[in-house]
Amino acid sequence: MNYRYTDYWGAKITGTFSLTKGDQLEMVVGVGGGQYYSPHGNETGGGGGSFVKNSTANQLLLVAGGAGGSPSANWGWGCGRPSSHAQGQSGEIGGRYGCYYDASQASAGYGGNTSGNYHGGGGGGYLSGGQNGGGHCCTAYGGQGYNTGMVGGTGNCCYGSSGSGYGWNYGGFGGGGGGQLSGPGAGGGYTGGHTAGQWSSGSTGGGGGGSYNSGTNTTNQAGGNTSNTANTYTGDGYIKITAQ
Numbered sequence: 001m002n003y004r005y006t007d008y009w010g011a012k013i014t015g016t017f018s019l020t021k022g023d024q025l026e027m028v029v030g031v032g033g034g035q036y037y038s039p040h041g042n043e044t045g046g047g048g049g050s051f052v053k054n055s056t057a058n059q060l061l062l063v064a065g066g067a068g069g070s071p072s073a074n075w076g077w078g079c080g081r082p083s084s085h086a087q088g089q090s091g092e093i094g095g096r097y098g099c100y101y102d103a104s105q106a107s108a109g110y111g112g113n114t115s116g117n118y119h120g121g122g123g124g125g126y127l128s129g130g131q132n133g134g135g136h137c138c139t140a141y142g143g144q145g146y147n148t149g150m151v152g153g154t155g156n157c158c159y160g161s162s163g164s165g166y167g168w169n170y171g172g173f174g175g176g177g178g179g180q181l182s183g184p185g186a187g188g189g190y191t192g193g194h195t196a197g198q199w200s201s202g203s204t205g206g207g208g209g210g211s212y213n214s215g216t217n218t219t220n221q222a223g224g225n226t227s228n229t230a231n232t233y234t235g236d237g238y239i240k241i242t243a244q
Contacts, residue, residue: 003041015215032235041072048174068206069184124175
């Protein structure tokens with residue numbers, strides 16, 4: 001059974017960039033977080049962000065923030081559930097929403113912060129990983145940052161036929177935070193998304209990752225990655241490069 005409350009989407013970020021012949025690009029393609037099949041549904045992982053960097057010039061070109069994980073449709077209605085903070089963000093700062101607790105705002109470029117009890121892990125940022133979340137059987141870990149591998153954090157381990165539960169609670173590659181009983185993980189991005197929660201009654205969506213765009217002719221759309229280039233959404237990000 002699928003327990004999601006709603007779908008949250010990563011950001012869609014486009015621009016025009018000048019490159020020199022021989023420039024080498026580093027790219028990270030974000031992966032969607034774990035799904036919604038745990039007993040409560042709040043334990044879903046955050047999505048990973050997508051990054052493009054000119055490694056020859058040591059210049060970050062573009063980051064599209066991943067979305068935060070979706071809370072349960074059946075548990076946790078103690079607070080409102082706005083979607084704007086959970087989508088991949090169009091600006092540099094990661095999404096943040098307080099429910100009983102309110103995480104402090106991370107500085108631009110760093111991993112997302114967390115606050116509360118039994119909450120998910122923060123999203124990884126460009127300069128650092130996200131903060132760890134709460135513990136229920138085991139800790140929900142924040143997603144790693146760009147320079148530490150971008151691996152998604154593992155989450156709640158109470159449930160699952162494999163004995164670990166990580167399959168539906170992990171954060172996606174690209175810095176997604178792991179999910180926990182009172183809240184999903186946050187999305188990775190330029191600045192990681194934030195999480196806060198209080199038991200299952202205080203569950204909201206994980207904060208979406210922030211985005212970055214150093215190009216010209218830019219378009220930054222929060223929650224705009226609703227499909228890939230084949231129009232078959234799989235939950236993952238994509239990077240498309242077109243010569244001009």
